[in-house]
Amino acid sequence: MIDIKNLTKQANNKKILRGVDLQVKKGETVAILGPNGAGKSTLLKVLATLIKPTSGIVRINGLDLKKNHIEIKKILGYLPHSSLLYDHYSPLENLVFFGNVYGVRDVEQRAMKLVKDVGLSFFLNEPVKNFSRGMIQRIAIARAIVHDPEVLLLDEPHTGLDQGAISILNNVILSMKEKGSTTLMVTHDFKQAAEICDRIIIVKNGKIVDDFKIKNRNLELVSEKYEMQMEGVS
Numbered sequence: 001m002i003d004i005k006n007l008t009k010q011a012n013n014k015k016i017l018r019g020v021d022l023q024v025k026k027g028e029t030v031a032i033l034g035p036n037g038a039g040k041s042t043l044l045k046v047l048a049t050l051i052k053p054t055s056g057i058v059r060i061n062g063l064d065l066k067k068n069h070i071e072i073k074k075i076l077g078y079l080p081h082s083s084l085l086y087d088h089y090s091p092l093e094n095l096v097f098f099g100n101v102y103g104v105r106d107v108e109q110r111a112m113k114l115v116k117d118v119g120l121s122f123f124l125n126e127p128v129k130n131f132s133r134g135m136i137q138r139i140a141i142a143r144a145i146v147h148d149p150e151v152l153l154l155d156e157p158h159t160g161l162d163q164g165a166i167s168i169l170n171n172v173i174l175s176m177k178e179k180g181s182t183t184l185m186v187t188h189d190f191k192q193a194a195e196i197c198d199r200i201i202i203v204k205n206g207k208i209v210d211d212f213k214i215k216n217r218n219l220e221l222v223s224e225k226y227e228m229q230m231e232g233v234s
């Protein structure tokens with residue numbers, strides 16, 4: 001579903017991504033771990049077609065990112081660090097707006113269902129600017145999936161969420177996986193990575209330094225492998 005070959009990104013003479021090779025199969029749920037500044041968000045932004053790579057080939061669902069970014073955008077759901085929501089709009093208005101951007105059918109019904117799914121029915125018509133960080137994150141999650149994307153790109157999606165919202169988010173990811181969606185999730189939360197992902201990638205200094213599958217929510221394996229990389233063992 002995602003095929004990345006020798007991807008590099010340079011900005012202001014700084015090498016942010018230094019030759020990333022990665023293949024992700026349809027239906028896989030992959031966590032991207034790594035220290036601050038490693039290049040994780042940059043990688044996600046390239047895939048989300050928000051920034052252009054310096055060199056390399058990226059294919060999503062067989063489409064070349066350079067040539068077909070409009071088609072690719074339609075099948076992507078991207079949750080960035082910042083929420084991308086309209087402050088003065090209510091949750092419902094935000095979801096209807098973004099749903100319309102993607103040409104979602106029966107958009108009001110879909111928006112209502114999502115607001116309910118993320119547990120914000122009580123705040124249906126209140127402007128998002130009055131919301132807490134966690135409430136905004138819940139709506140941002142709903143926004144990212146309003147068009148039922150085939151590929152989900154999530155940048156630290158668990159940040160700021162309470163236990164209830166964490167379960168909501170994890171259920172969203174797992175139910176999208178059941179439908180065949182592919183997820184790439186940047187996170188610092190090893191526990192959540194082990195909880196919902198079947199594969200872990202570690203990024204350090206703009207490169208993938210480890211890539212392994214996990215089973216049975218093996219949090220210890222994730223911590224062990226991560227520490228090995230941070231100690232400089234390869």
Ligand SMILES: Nc1ncnc2c1ncn2[C@@H]1O[C@H](COP(=O)(O)OP(=O)(O)OP(=O)(O)O)[C@@H](O)[C@H]1O
Nearest residue numbers: 011012014016034035036037038039040041042043
């Ligand atoms: N537009 C830019 N111009 C110059 N440098 C940039 C730009 N965007 C990102 N960088 C640099 O690239 C590096 C990687 O940034 P990135 O946001 O991808 O890291 P990250 O792995 O997501 O880190 P964090 O865990 O802190 O979110 C950082 O050193 C950052 O300063």
Ligand SMILES: [Mg+2]
Nearest residue numbers: 040041042155
């Ligand atoms: Mg980041």
